[in-house]
Amino acid sequence: MRAPAILFLLCGSLSGAAAVDSCVTCHSALEEGTKGPATLIKNDVHIAHGLSCADCHGGDRTSTDPEVSMSKAKGFKGKPARTAIPAFCASCHSNPDFMRRYAPRERVDQLDLYKTSIHGKKLAAGDANVATCVDCHSVHDIRPVRDTLSPVHPLRVAETCSRCHSDKAKMAPYKIPTNQFAEYRTSVHWEAMTKRSDLSAPSCASCHGNHGAKPPQVESVAEVCGTCHVLYEQLYGRSVHKPIFSVAGGGGGCVVCHSSHGIQYPNTKMLVGSTSVCAGCHEAGTPQSNTAAQMAGWIDGLGAAIKQSETVLATAESSGMEVSEAQVRLIDGRENLVKSRLALHSMKPEELRVPIDAGMAIARETLQAGQASLRERDNRRYGLGVSVVLIAIAILAIRSLIRRIESNPSN
Amino acid sequence: MVRDLMDHKVVPVHAGTAWYYFGGITLFLVGVQLFTGVLLLLYYRPTVAEAFDSVRFIMTRVQFGWLIRSIHSWSANLLILSAFIHMFSVAFTHAFRRPRELTWLSGILLLGLMLGFGFSGYLLPWNQISYFATKVGTDVAATTPFAGPAIARFLRGGEDVGAATLTRFFDFHVLILPLITFALIGLHLALVQKNGMSTPSGVPPSKLAQMKFFPNFLLRELMVWYGVLAVLGTLAAVFPWELGEKADPFASAPAGIRPEWYFLAQFYTLKLIPSHVWIFEGEILGLLGFGALAAIWALLPFWAVERYGASRTRLANGVGVFLVFYLFVFTLLGYFK
Numbered sequence: 252m253r254a255p256a257i258l259f260l261l262c263g264s265l266s267g268a269a270a271v272d273s274c275v276t277c278h279s280a281l282e283e284g285t286k287g288p289a290t291l292i293k294n295d296v297h298i299a300h301g302l303s304c305a306d307c308h309g310g311d312r313t314s315t316d317p318e319v320s321m322s323k324a325k326g327f328k329g330k331p332a333r334t335a336i337p338a339f340c341a342s343c344h345s346n347p348d349f350m351r352r353y354a355p356r357e358r359v360d361q362l363d364l365y366k367t368s369i370h371g372k373k374l375a376a377g378d379a380n381v382a383t384c385v386d387c388h389s390v391h392d393i394r395p396v397r398d399t400l401s402p403v404h405p406l407r408v409a410e411t412c413s414r415c416h417s418d419k420a421k422m423a424p425y426k427i428p429t430n431q432f433a434e435y436r437t438s439v440h441w442e443a444m445t446k447r448s449d450l451s452a453p454s455c456a457s458c459h460g461n462h463g464a465k466p467p468q469v470e471s472v473a474e475v476c477g478t479c480h481v482l483y484e485q486l487y488g489r490s491v492h493k494p495i496f497s498v499a500g501g502g503g504g505c506v507v508c509h510s511s512h513g514i515q516y517p518n519t520k521m522l523v524g525s526t527s528v529c530a531g532c533h534e535a536g537t538p539q540s541n542t543a544a545q546m547a548g549w550i551d552g553l554g555a556a557i558k559q560s561e562t563v564l565a566t567a568e569s570s571g572m573e574v575s576e577a578q579v580r581l582i583d584g585r586e587n588l589v590k591s592r593l594a595l596h597s598m599k600p601e602e603l604r605v606p607i608d609a610g611m612a613i614a615r616e617t618l619q620a621g622q623a624s625l626r627e628r629d630n631r632r633y634g635l636g637v638s639v640v641l642i643a644i645a646i647l648a649i650r651s652l653i654r655r656i657e658s659n660p661s662n
Numbered sequence: 663m664v665r666d667l668m669d670h671k672v673v674p675v676h677a678g679t680a681w682y683y684f685g686g687i688t689l690f691l692v693g694v695q696l697f698t699g700v701l702l703l704l705y706y707r708p709t710v711a712e713a714f715d716s717v718r719f720i721m722t723r724v725q726f727g728w729l730i731r732s733i734h735s736w737s738a739n740l741l742i743l744s745a746f747i748h749m750f751s752v753a754f755t756h757a758f759r760r761p762r763e764l765t766w767l768s769g770i771l772l773l774g775l776m777l778g779f780g781f782s783g784y785l786l787p788w789n790q791i792s793y794f795a796t797k798v799g800t801d802v803a804a805t806t807p808f809a810g811p812a813i814a815r816f817l818r819g820g821e822d823v824g825a826a827t828l829t830r831f832f833d834f835h836v837l838i839l840p841l842i843t844f845a846l847i848g849l850h851l852a853l854v855q856k857n858g859m860s861t862p863s864g865v866p867p868s869k870l871a872q873m874k875f876f877p878n879f880l881l882r883e884l885m886v887w888y889g890v891l892a893v894l895g896t897l898a899a900v901f902p903w904e905l906g907e908k909a910d911p912f913a914s915a916p917a918g919i920r921p922e923w924y925f926l927a928q929f930y931t932l933k934l935i936p937s938h939v940w941i942f943e944g945e946i947l948g949l950l951g952f953g954a955l956a957a958i959w960a961l962l963p964f965w966a967v968e969r970y971g972a973s974r975t976r977l978a979n980g981v982g983v984f985l986v987f988y989l990f991v992f993t994l995l996g997y998f999k
Contacts, residue, residue: 566846571902573721573728632731635899646885653881 274304274314293393294400300353302620307339334374336383337365364463371463377393380421387411387461403461406444409435409454431455432512463621472504478504486596517592519547544601550591556614557584563621570628577620584613667731667855671875674861679873681751682859686883687890688748691741692847694894698734699836706786707834710825713788714908721905732898738780740894742924745773746989753962755983756975757860763963765853768846770960775843779920789826793909797823802932804965805945824911842921855987863975881971926996927989928952957984 252560278289292298297306305312310327314320321327331339341362343349350359361384365371370381387403394401402411413432415421422429424551435441436453443452458475459466467475473493477484485503496507507520508528520526523544535540560581566573587610594603673682705724707716720727749769752758759856782879792830800823804814817824863866873879921929928948935944942950958981966978 270872343855350749435925441674455787569902571900573718573902573904573905575718607841633897638895642895647889649881649885653878656877 257589272303272309272312273320274312276487277315277317277320278304281351288391289388291390293390294394296393296398302353306343320583333379333383334377336385337362337374339383353441361462363535364460368460368462368464369466380424380529382415382464386415403456405450408456409441412455431512438512438514440514472506483596484591486593488600489610490596490598492598519550522547522595542600546595546603549587549603550595551589553584553591553607553610553614556611556618557581557588560584560614560617560621563618563625567621567624567628570625572628574621574623575622576623577617579621580613580618584610586610588611603623663903668876671855671858672872673859673869673875673879675871675873676862676865678751678862679757681755682879683883683886684748685854687886688741688744689847689851690887690890691737691744692843694737694891695734695741696840697732698737701730702734703836706787708829710788710828710909713786713828714905717993718905720903728888728902729895729898732901732903733894736894736897736901737901738783739923742773742776742780745776746924749773750982752860752900752988753959754979755860756863756967757979758963758965759860759863759967760858762857765850765857766963767960768850768853772843772846772850775839775846778803778839779835779843780924782831782839784922785823785828785831786835788905788909790908790909790913790916791919792825794912794915795921796827797915799921799925799927800827802929802945802949805943822911832936845933868932899934920996923993923997927992930939930992930996930999942984955985 274294275289278286278387280286281289288304297303303312304310308328308330309325310322311320311325314325319325321329328339334593343358344357345362347359350357365384366375370383373381374383387408389402396403398404403408409432414519416427417429417432419429433444440453443449456464457479471488473484483505492507493504497655498502509515509517519529523529527543529540529543564574564578564581568578587606590606591603591610594606597603672730673679691694696885702720702963705716705720705727708711717731720731722728752769754767781799784792800814800817803817804810806813815821816826816831817827819830861870920926931952932945935948939943939947951963962978966974
């Protein structure tokens with residue numbers, strides 16, 4: 252009686268083990284250092300969708316016998332070679348019917364794009380050192396892009412790229428610089444992303460693409476920047492610089508003045524003075540250099556005029572004066588300052604004058620409103636002083652009247 | 663009759679005579695409110711689309727509009743402060759005792775009406791702070807046991823603070839409350855004339871010096887009114903009442919939203935009470951507590967007079983001291999925390 256009972260219990264426990272997934276069960280029992288995949292996979296997006304090791308690596312997860320579960324007869328593929336990884340992932344990710352079941356909105360052209368990328372081309376040429384899917388997305392603990400712990404989350408993707416691109420030894424054969432990440436970390440884009448939590452701010456993939464990653468060429472830099480800075484690109488396209496920069500060596504377009512990875516807050520010091528980028532091409536005293544200085548002066552003048560209006564209005568407001576209309580009007584002034592910085596990219600002084608003149612008119616108008624408010628405040632206080640004196644005189648007169656009345660014995 | 667009143671009305675002279683002026687100050691400020699309120703009505707428009715802009719127009723375009731609006735706002739606050747001082751001075755001098763029970767009750771009602779003026783007037787500029795403060799205020803009213811939701815709907819003219827609330831509050835502020843107030847002020851003043859000025863308990867009126875109301879006391883009162891006018895003018899000129907931003911019902915409530923100072927003590931108390939106390943909801947318990955305290959206070963003339971023993975009058979003084987302490991401390995806490 253005892254033997255059939257034990258067999259029954261064993262079958263029961265095996266059927267239970269099959270539901271658990273024998274790959275995870277067995278690999279978890281391996282020594283530290285070799286059980287990595289089984290530990291990492293707990294956080295994997297594929298597991299969350301009900302997939303398992305065997306769905307990628309093949310084999311039979313229901314069998315606890317390694318000879319069976321990892322047999323070629325059961326379709327076991329094992330660890331793919333680096334050069335085979337893109338196709339390995341694409342067996343599902345490029346299959347629209349399969350992907351629709353799990354992530355219907357996901358694109359399925361990643362492999363096609365990858366093949367057009369520098370990474371993909373070099374891999375196809377046999378260079379196994381270039382990035383494949385797992386180098387960016389990680390392996391076995393692959394998380395959705397929106398997960399902040401994912402290495403390709405907007406906040407982390409630059410760091411992920413830098414793991415290879417900041418590695419001098421790794422980049423040496425390709426003869427490309429390794430300072431991009433260091434420069435990017437000083438840029439306005441990095442600041443927007445990390446300090447202001449603006450996830451729409453660009454990181455590596457925003458300009459270089461992700462799966463189809465390749466550096467923008469001279470002709471396309473402005474277009475790449477223009478995907479966000481649309482109006483700037485349009486004005487630059489009409490400027491005298493466009494055809495000149497396009498044929499310049501070492502990159503062209505926006506990066507000539509603004510650099511590429513370490514883009515700083517633009518200001519008029521880029522136009523004039525010791526830090527002028529114009530001076531790189533135009534010598535001091537030339538008409539072009541003088542025009543740049545003149546345009547910088549206009550923009551600085553408008554900025555100073557708006558600042559002055561802001562200060563006067565803030566003083567009036569802190570004195571309790573109602574200046575909200577002027578403050579709302581000053582928003583238009585600030586808008587014109589932004590427009591003037593924009594118009595600068597046409598490099599046509601007459602186009603720059605339009606927002607400058609409009610902004611200066613608003614700055615003057617709001618300054619006058621603020622100064623009128625301050626005069627009104629002073630008038631109120633003078634009026635108050637006079638009123639208080641008159642009231643004091645009235646009180647003293649009444650006091651005197653009371654004394655006179657009360658000094659009369661009949662009262 | 664007026665001539666007779668002028669000839670014969672007298673004011674007792676004693677250590678607490680100064681407290682008598684607060685009734686007159688309150689009345690003077692009611693007059694200021696009436697005068698400035700009528701002037702504001704010339705330009706104010708009680709619609710959601712126009713209310714804020716019309717107040718801004720008053721403050722920026724109308725000659726002395728800023729002064730009228732600021733005086734109206736400051737005077738409203740001084741009026742409530744003066745009414746509170748008047749009430750506590752009457753309570754601590756036991757001036758509510760027989761035959762002045764009705765005078766006391768009409769005064770308490772008048773204070774309630776002044777708070778109603780404050781609450782309804784606060785919304786009228788339709789700015790961000792007033793909009794959300796009214797939301798909070800009507801939400802608190804909605805927690806009143808049994809009738810709460812109906813009261814809130816009545817006040818708001820709907821389920822939420824909106825255009826109907828503004829027109830309703832305007833109606834309360836310029837018509838309904840003033841009509842009731844003037845009737846009650848008439849009754850209050852008539853009762854004061856009928857019963858004369860109260861004297862400190864335990865001192866026979868015949869042993870007190872007296873001052874003729876007209877002209878001696880009235881001239882002194884006039885001096886005080888001039889002083890109050892100077893304070894009002896100073897506040898209006900140096901600290902003009904701010905307008906803020908136009909109400910945006912779709913915006914999130916501004917940080918640190920709180921009601922006017924005269925509701926701060928209750929507001930802070932409700933914040934301190936846990937959401938559930940035994941079987942009661944915290945807010946309901948708070949409202950019941952306020953209601954009970956207000957009822958005990960309003961009924962002072964009926965339980966805190968000498969004929970029920972000295973312990974009762976001492977208890978009344980104790981309740982008064984507690985109330986003053988509570989209102990003062992919790993108002994400060996509500997303001998600074």
